[in-house]
Amino acid sequence: MTWKVGNLELKTPIIIASGTWGLGDTLLQYLTPQELTYAVGALVTKGLSLEPMSGNPPPRLMETPCGLINSIGLENPGIKTFLEDYYPRLRELKIPLIFNLHGNSEEEFIRLAEILREVGEEAIELNISCPNVKKGGISFSQSPEVVFELIRGVRKVFEGFIAVKLSPVGPVMETALACESAGADALTIANTYPALGIISYEPLRIIRGGLSGPAIKPLTLRLITEVSSRIKLPIIASGGVMSGKDVFDYLLMGASAVQIGTANLIDPWSPIKIYEEIKELLRSYGRLLDKGNT
Amino acid sequence: MTWKVGNLELKTPIIIASGTWGLGDTLLQYLTPQELTYAVGALVTKGLSLEPMSGNPPPRLMETPCGLINSIGLENPGIKTFLEDYYPRLRELKIPLIFNLHGNSEEEFIRLAEILREVGEEAIELNISCPNVKKGGISFSQSPEVVFELIRGVRKVFEGFIAVKLSPVGPVMETALACESAGADALTIANTYPALGIISYEPLRIIRGGLSGPAIKPLTLRLITEVSSRIKLPIIASGGVMSGKDVFDYLLMGASAVQIGTANLIDPWSPIKIYEEIKELLRSYGRLLDKGNT
């Protein structure tokens, strides 16, 4: 069986989400290449920028009821160092890589896409929805027109698979429509939800960041139900997947594949466990998927 | 100490939220009038409409990780029956009552406000954000202009305290600004988050409703931080309050009072317990509140 997300073909519907497996260097300490290729359809890299970014000062994390607020601030070594130091080992896995890209401007996104085209990579995910950076990130998601132009611009230099990762807040439907008409190949719905937590009063430690984890799944499931009922672009679901049931719920409501984020942080084996569970559910209820959504 | 929400004076910052204590008839089975007057600053009635509403068919509830999806659909006996059968006992408690109102149109909201003016009641909360009804409800919240007109209209017939209960999704900031310029007295932020859950596959049972409970608190805390930094209207916080710390977090980020919803469903004594906790926190950290937000 293969899973299609537009023109991208995956061996399983399980994708490991951006930012939840580091830069890839420690992944193989916990999973064997065999386990990975068995269960994982694609890997989305950490958000990569043109220049290295050192990320936000602490606190970067706070646990909330059934959720996690993170404010990493896109710490990454920059695309060039990533391609030199991390990419070669990842490529050997022969699992499709999707490059999650962060630009401060349309020009930066275009330059990033060009660099990937040059190394022969064929799939990118435009991160226009990170709530934890001052420039770029979520601010894009608030303006469908800007997103339209951005995708047009990137499309000119990049023929491969372009997914756009939307923010769950703001004009989601309008932005999704803009992606569709600008020629994106898929939508990733969604990034984290803007959130705030107070860690302590004395000293006063506050974290502004994005909420992920099982707490948000009912919200993203609703969002995907609504977007998939109005928009034809394939949807990659991302939000609170902890079990095979979560994957199946998303597939049932119109997603073509599903990303696993916070669950990797809890247990690096989550993708394998979840893949086993979804296989079982597909055996029992797979026929519900043919009928399409309800 | 008294707590001011605009011109409304409360003995404590704890308000019991709409729809989470029924119509009031069973409340006194679990709490004594003494307990209530000791801990509770105000009671917000179940959403009341002109005509009786029988509510949505089951399933109306689903538990999610640290949250609850409800799709009650504003079941209520209509304002007249409420005033006849339930109101007299509630009035005897001598705790300020805030009438949560649901209209399908501006005219209905105005008529409801007139009825309350006639019985001499002085505080209402306009529910323009219920995600569980086809007409009225959340659709109002999506259009700041409509909200502006609505409040203007109600203000003409109702001189008392008008709070507007916003949806956490859609153009929140614009709607808040519209409430401010239309002359509302306070904002209640926020109603439940549109959500979807799949209870079972065979038979396929799906619930579309609103998410409440501790899962959403980090989101509503962020929302209130942002709105309070831009808008002067007093804010009543509502979302996931389970403890005194949650109340204090909201007060610290700019709320003037705090509603307790889902926690009442878990335990009718929650308001008392939470009040004890917030008193303690105010003793230890109360001075942080004078400094205003950070």
Added chain:
Amino acid sequence: MKKALVIENEPLTERIGLLSLKVDQHLCMAFNPGQFLKIGLSDGRFDPLFPRPFTVHSLQKNTLRILYQVVGKGTRALRIIKAGSYVEVLAPLGQPYPKDIEFPLALVGGGVGVAGFGFLLERLSSQRRKETALYYGASKRSDLVRLDYFKSFEVPLRLATEDGSLGFKGYITDLLEKDLKERCFRTIIACGPLPMLKRLKESLKGSGIKLYLSLENFMACGTGFCMGCVLPKRSGGYVHLCKDGPTLLAEEIEL
């Protein structure tokens, strides 16, 4: 919710347990058979978020017992609670079994649905017990629990197992239907899986026997606060299971 001491938590089968709580005199007086309570774990963890509802299985000398079956995370957590620790309870909730029971009475329990009949039998006069029969079915012999306890009431105990390992082979409803050819009941109260209740309602239609069903539903509050636990009424509108139920006249509701 109030704290209640766990006196004992006895595993009866792999999935069924008997939890004994110490309750105060006041609560003992307030409870009537058919009512339920909700039990919270009192460990400060918000998952599961809501206390779970359980029927009172037995209430004697300040000891309240529930018979519970492990189905999800709430009951799984209940299973590992040790004697000596505390849970939180809110009680009594819901309506007692109807006051206007006409005898002879048959009590029909499927699986742990039998729980509430213990408390009812405890409170029935010995005179009334003579006019009462208990039907109790499960899938296999080992799932028929608390038999000694139920036998102590000296009511006819009619057992059925799906695999025939004890009593009648088949569903408990089959056994009842068979018996009804020879025996007469004026009231039946049944509690168990939905298919069993549907079957009973169907087969007793027009029999003139008053059929009450003890029903389940996911409950958030159990107190009538949320209006979430509804079932459609035959006459239109809804009943609120936690306030109006859990035991309702079969003909008044849509299953």
Added chain:
Amino acid sequence: MKKALVIENEPLTERIGLLSLKVDQHLCMAFNPGQFLKIGLSDGRFDPLFPRPFTVHSLQKNTLRILYQVVGKGTRALRIIKAGSYVEVLAPLGQPYPKDIEFPLALVGGGVGVAGFGFLLERLSSQRRKETALYYGASKRSDLVRLDYFKSFEVPLRLATEDGSLGFKGYITDLLEKDLKERCFRTIIACGPLPMLKRLKESLKGSGIKLYLSLENFMACGTGFCMGCVLPKRSGGYVHLCKDGPTLLAEEIEL
């Protein structure tokens, strides 16, 4: 995560417990003193969401022990786990204590911060132990736990309590500073509350003694995946405590 059998869960004080897990030979070989593991509750409940990190306190004959203090809901849940049940573990995590320790060595533990030094002492040769001293402080006598175990290594055991109920009266850092006037250490490894570590860093500045600190932070993954557990480096940028730590050279980080 892998399942691990709980062999024993012994309460030592009201807030401190000693948890013994059975681990396989493979894991025993892989662990080095200073490393940690994360422990999940394996009960399918998502609150708390993340497994919690704990230092290995002892690792002998397939038995791994942690010394834990109850502070919040995760450790509260750990406290009630019974022998015979299972938890989930991911291990080994983090870097071992530095390889380049120069002796004489002082180990300074505040409260359960002392935990990791047990495993270190177990692995030190008897020769090295002779050049090692253990400083261990707590607020009161009863909070100084595992003393017999620590005594078994026959290293000088320097104790302090804030209330003077056992050993030196005052902070453990006071005792160390006093001793330093007469004794010489070339390396110090310290673990305990942040104020204690700050104080040590401050007071050892310019002393020429190499100071290592074992630090804590909220961790989501413990594996380097999330990049969340950062501390600012003196030279700019950040260290990732779970990958680069938890034991770091004091002078390289901003506390």
